[in-house]
Amino acid sequence: MLLVYCPYCDVERAETEFSCRGQAHISRPSDPSQTSDEDWVNYLYMRANTKGVYAERWRHIHGCGRFFNAVRDTVSDKFLKFYKAGEPMPDLEALAKEAGK
Numbered sequence: 001m002l003l004v005y006c007p008y009c010d011v012e013r014a015e016t017e018f019s020c021r022g023q024a025h026i027s028r029p030s031d032p033s034q035t036s037d038e039d040w041v042n043y044l045y046m047r048a049n050t051k052g053v054y055a056e057r058w059r060h061i062h063g064c065g066r067f068f069n070a071v072r073d074t075v076s077d078k079f080l081k082f083y084k085a086g087e088p089m090p091d092l093e094a095l096a097k098e099a100g101k
Helices: 037-045 092-098
Strands: 003-006 011-014 019-023 053-059 067-073 078-084
Touching (some): 003 067, 003 078, 067 092, 078 092
Antiparallel strands (some): 003 011, 019 053, 053 067, 067 078
């Protein structure tokens, strides 16, 4: 079982309290009506499928209900960092080096 930390509630709980919502820091096009079909498909469906350190968006569904971000090593399933939504993405390479990757 994974333990996930919610930076809003300041608690660590079982992953069953949370829902992973995929890759973090995906920006919605500023004017969808002017976005090409190809760019819209890329926004909706195309995600990095990283083997290693990856920034994900999570939601504390059985707690505060808020979204937050986490950096996780997809090989070991080890979380390296949790941070609130809206905060900048940390340096993934530096986190990987700290984790010995």
